[in-house]
Amino acid sequence: PEDTVTGSFASFIHAARPEHLSQTVRQRSKRMILDSIGVGLVGSTTRVFDIALSYCRLYSSVAVSSVYGKPGVKLSPTLAAFTNGVATHSMDFDDTWHPATHPSGAVLPALLAASQMLPPSTKPSGLDFLLAFNVGLEVQGRLMHFSTEAHNIPKRFHPPSVVGTLGSAAAAAKLLSLSSAECCHALGIAASLAGAPMANAATQAKPLHVGNATRLGLEAALLAARGMEANPLILDDIPGCSGFSAFYSVYQPKPLPAPGGHHEFLLEKQDIAFKRFPAHLGMHWVVDAALSVRNLFVNYAGSFSPSLIRAIMLKIPVSKYINRPFPSSEHQARHSFQFNACAALLDGEVGLGSFSESSIHRQELRELLHKVVVEHPEDNVANFDKMYGEVALLLHSGDVLTGKCDTFYGHWRKPLSKESLLKKFRSNASHVLPEEKIEAIITLVDNLETLSDSSQL
Amino acid sequence: QIYSSDLSSTIWGHLDFRLPPLYAAFVNGVAVHSMDFDDTWHPATHPSGAVLPAVIALSEAFPQKKKISGLDLLLAFNVGIEVQGRLLHFSREARNIPKRFHPPAVVGTMGSAAACAKLLALDQLECKNALAIAASYAGAPLANAATQIKPLHVGNAAKHGLEAACLALQGLQGNKQILDTESGMGAFYTDYNPQTLPTLQSYPWLLDQQDVAIKRFPAHLATHWVADAASAVRRKLVESNENLLPLDKIEKVILKVPEVKYVNRPSPVSEHEARHSFQFVACSALLDGSMSVQSFNSENVHRPALRELLCKTQLEHPPDNTPSFDSLYCEVRVKLRDGNMISDCCTTFYGHWRKPLKKEDLEKKFQSNALGILPAEAMEGIIETVYNLEKVEDCSVLSTFLSGQSARALPEKL
Numbered sequence: 101p102e103d104t105v106t107g108s109f110a111s112f113i114h115a116a117r118p119e120h121l122s123q124t125v126r127q128r129s130k131r132m133i134l135d136s137i138g139v140g141l142v143g144s145t146t147r148v149f150d151i152a153l154s155y156c157r158l159y160s161s162v163a164v165s166s167v168y169g170k171p172g173v174k175l176s177p178t179l180a181a182f183t184n185g186v187a188t189h190s191m192d193f194d195d196t197w198h199p200a201t202h203p204s205g206a207v208l209p210a211l212l213a214a215s216q217m218l219p220p221s222t223k224p225s226g227l228d229f230l231l232a233f234n235v236g237l238e239v240q241g242r243l244m245h246f247s248t249e250a251h252n253i254p255k256r257f258h259p260p261s262v263v264g265t266l267g268s269a270a271a272a273a274k275l276l277s278l279s280s281a282e283c284c285h286a287l288g289i290a291a292s293l294a295g296a297p298m299a300n301a302a303t304q305a306k307p308l309h310v311g312n313a314t315r316l317g318l319e320a321a322l323l324a325a326r327g328m329e330a331n332p333l334i335l336d337d338i339p340g341c342s343g344f345s346a347f348y349s350v351y352q353p354k355p356l357p358a359p360g361g362h363h364e365f366l367l368e369k370q371d372i373a374f375k376r377f378p379a380h381l382g383m384h385w386v387v388d389a390a391l392s393v394r395n396l397f398v399n400y401a402g403s404f405s406p407s408l409i410r411a412i413m414l415k416i417p418v419s420k421y422i423n424r425p426f427p428s429s430e431h432q433a434r435h436s437f438q439f440n441a442c443a444a445l446l447d448g449e450v451g452l453g454s455f456s457e458s459s460i461h462r463q464e465l466r467e468l469l470h471k472v473v474v475e476h477p478e479d480n481v482a483n484f485d486k487m488y489g490e491v492a493l494l495l496h497s498g499d500v501l502t503g504k505c506d507t508f509y510g511h512w513r514k515p516l517s518k519e520s521l522l523k524k525f526r527s528n529a530s531h532v533l534p535e536e537k538i539e540a541i542i543t544l545v546d547n548l549e550t551l552s553d554s555s556q557l
Numbered sequence: 558q559i560y561s562s563d564l565s566s567t568i569w570g571h572l573d574f575r576l577p578p579l580y581a582a583f584v585n586g587v588a589v590h591s592m593d594f595d596d597t598w599h600p601a602t603h604p605s606g607a608v609l610p611a612v613i614a615l616s617e618a619f620p621q622k623k624k625i626s627g628l629d630l631l632l633a634f635n636v637g638i639e640v641q642g643r644l645l646h647f648s649r650e651a652r653n654i655p656k657r658f659h660p661p662a663v664v665g666t667m668g669s670a671a672a673c674a675k676l677l678a679l680d681q682l683e684c685k686n687a688l689a690i691a692a693s694y695a696g697a698p699l700a701n702a703a704t705q706i707k708p709l710h711v712g713n714a715a716k717h718g719l720e721a722a723c724l725a726l727q728g729l730q731g732n733k734q735i736l737d738t739e740s741g742m743g744a745f746y747t748d749y750n751p752q753t754l755p756t757l758q759s760y761p762w763l764l765d766q767q768d769v770a771i772k773r774f775p776a777h778l779a780t781h782w783v784a785d786a787a788s789a790v791r792r793k794l795v796e797s798n799e800n801l802l803p804l805d806k807i808e809k810v811i812l813k814v815p816e817v818k819y820v821n822r823p824s825p826v827s828e829h830e831a832r833h834s835f836q837f838v839a840c841s842a843l844l845d846g847s848m849s850v851q852s853f854n855s856e857n858v859h860r861p862a863l864r865e866l867l868c869k870t871q872l873e874h875p876p877d878n879t880p881s882f883d884s885l886y887c888e889v890r891v892k893l894r895d896g897n898m899i900s901d902c903c904t905t906f907y908g909h910w911r912k913p914l915k916k917e918d919l920e921k922k923f924q925s926n927a928l929g930i931l932p933a934e935a936m937e938g939i940i941e942t943v944y945n946l947e948k949v950e951d952c953s954v955l956s957t958f959l960s961g962q963s964a965r966a967l968p969e970k971l
Contacts, residue, residue, distance in 0.1 A: 288701060289709070296693035297692055297735070299689075299741030302732075304730040305686075308729075312693070330705065331701050341656060341818045345698070
């Protein structure tokens with residue numbers, strides 16, 4: 101029934117056509133696809149990825165789907181999706197949206213895997229692929245708008261594991277051309293596979309949230325295609341018996357308008373943030389602020405001299421899982437305001453190498469960490485649209501130097517230029533691919549709409 | 558079946574193919590909960606279905622030279638049950654019939670991870686990580702109860718718990734305080750107060766103090782009170798009416814039950830809905846005298862006499878009828894056209910932990926379920942093996958029977 105929220109989502113997924121994608125949406129989503137692939141490629145060099153891959157290789161019979169960075173290795177579609185999803189989020193280098201989630205990693209791997217699963221006669225075109233990708237993003241965004249809770253940095257459930265799973269189910273359902281009823285059931289099945297607590301953020305298990313979101317969403321779509329049925333009101337408000345609302349304390353769902361006409365994709369109005377270095381998004385404000393105050397300091401003192409610093413004051417929003425005074429692992433370091441500020445101050449930049457074991461444990465950095473003091477100004481809201489980062493150096497001389505960042509470069513208010521995005525992609529991909537392949541991917545994604553067989557990707 | 562390589566584990570009741578342990582655990586877990594016929598505990602969850610398929614599937618995946626004994630299996634199983642029970646005690650919310658998350662998907666996943674970690678002999682650190690990883694798979698909303706997906710909650714609990722243990726074995730690490738924090742296991746509850754477990758010295762197992770309920774027919778536990786009360790009412794009606802049920806003399810059927818929205822279905826259409834309907838079970842028991850597996854087949858669900866009786870049925874929720882499997886009651890009251898009222902109230906149905914099934918009746922249920930799927934020797938083999946599990950040297954005999962092979966095929970294993 102189309103008058104239910106769930107039904108409207110199912111209809112949207114089913115009825116969306118390439119014509120419904122605006123130019124802005126196409127362009128933004130292609131940037132996301134490219135970045136996501138790059139991040140997945142460099143992610144295939146991580147330890148957590150190794151574990152995921154070796155686990156999946158046990159079960160790879162109908163091995164048709166490719167794995168980032170591992171030429172010649174194929175896995176079954178859902179496990180390839182899982183592994184690639186883990187790679188994408190392995191370094192916390194993937195895109196972030198508002199309301200907060202990591203949208204692409206939950207959708208792209210499932211689509212890549214599924215495209216290889218379909219027989220040659222029904223291979224989806226690049227345009228089909230781009231559409232399915234956007235359907236997956238749109239569903240995630242719309243779901244997050246059902247709860248005011250979702251506007252702030254999360255505390256209870258990790259959003260990719262909640263909305264990401266349904267986004268993946270929606271995207272896969274679209275690519276596999278499921279009927280409207282099957283799309284509905286895919287969402288319902290996915291809901292029973294969603295949800296992971298925040299406590300595993302900043303641990304090695306966090307990348308699994310994205311890996312599982314994309315894998316289980318694909319599984320849900322495959323089960324729905326085989327006739328499995330779930331609650332057709334899973335997204336609606338059902339008092340006394342929670343559906344998707346189980347993941348939120350406040351939940352106000354609304355039906356989706358039909359595609360075309362009054363419907364506008366959320367990506368049209370709200371762009372994505374791309375990260376410049378592999379750490380939690382919140383770190384990016386603090387790093388830009390630290391870099392700016394570092395410049396001031398270098399001008400003041402001639403060079404960066406830590407001995408002149410009495411204290412480092414960070415003004416940051418309240419968010420427990422990214423407030424870590426002394427991180428001991430790479431995962432913790434990627435989720436530490438203090439660490440990222442100090443690394444930026446010491447090195448003048450933060451990049452892949454900043455999170456290696458030796459970098460995390462070096463003496464100069466630990467010394468700097470001891471000087472850090474944290475403050476939570478009331479006006480600094482834990483929200484990726486409104487927060488800011490401020491780093492103040494309190495010198496022994498009594499002078500105070502301050503750097504502040506409202507909008508870091510890469511945020512949706514100050515998007516990465518095409519050159520910067522390509523630079524990030526080339527840098528990431530070069531860890532595992534030769535130059536010709538790198539350039540081929542760039543060209544392919546840029547011309548995605550004209551590709552006749554998206555499994556080429 | 559699409560993803561099957563490393564075919565080590567049995568699909569219960571199927572001789573013809575095997576699956577990798579992960580998928581065997583999934584498929585068997587789904588089977589266990591497919592008819593809502595599996596055990597129920599207090600606080601509420603379906604403990605065995607989340608654990609047994611995983612440990613059996615896992616035990617089959619060990620290399621030939623490493624034998625898992627019956628005692629190993631029994632211990633791992635109990636570890637899995639105990640962990641579930643302890644977690645449920647961390648929240649007062651858990652004492653009542655759930656409203657938000659389906660408990661097997663929450664604690665079942667953790668129990669499966671614990672049991673598999675035990676069987677895999679993970680060290681203390683790896684066990685912590687297994688639990689942490691499992692938490693990130695836990696949880697499914699209740700709205701999928703009474704649909705075809707509900708059985709997947711148990712299947713996935715078994716599968717994902719096993720996966721978590723395997724990932725931990727490979728070295729994956731999660732939050733080592735996953736059970737301590739609100740943003741860990743606490744995410745699934747509105748009130749969460751975790752406690753450390755007692756030391757192993759004379760350990761007080763929860764199963765010692767609190768037994769499970771075993772269902773006599775495949776439907777939501779709350780309907781079992783209704784069935785017993787309705788059967789009793791039918792006996793009274795029939796006695797005073799020359800052994801015939803006076804259907805057309807029935808004006809109203811009133812059920813006094815606790816308020817449990819997902820079991821309140823006045824007019825169920827599918828078998829899944831019928832298994833989650835106070836009204837359906839009451840009318841079915843009134844018509845037939847007792848409930849069975851067949852009560853839920855399509856013919857019976859749609860028969861006119863039943864649909865008519867359903868139209869006359871209504872629910873009442875007395876305030877003293879709390880939605881807890883430990884304290885709820887059901888009263889069935891039939892009002893006849895001549896003004897007479899016949900009623901009966903059930904506080905403890907036969908099969909509940911306060912009135913456990915006798916050995917013969919448990920075996921009867923098993924045999925009736927296994928009939929037609931396993932040959933007689935395999936059936937007897939399983940009963941024999943399970944009763945003597947502590948003495949079994951190699952628990953793979955259980956799997957062999959489960960796949961439908963007979964005793965004559967494996968004299969040396971016995």
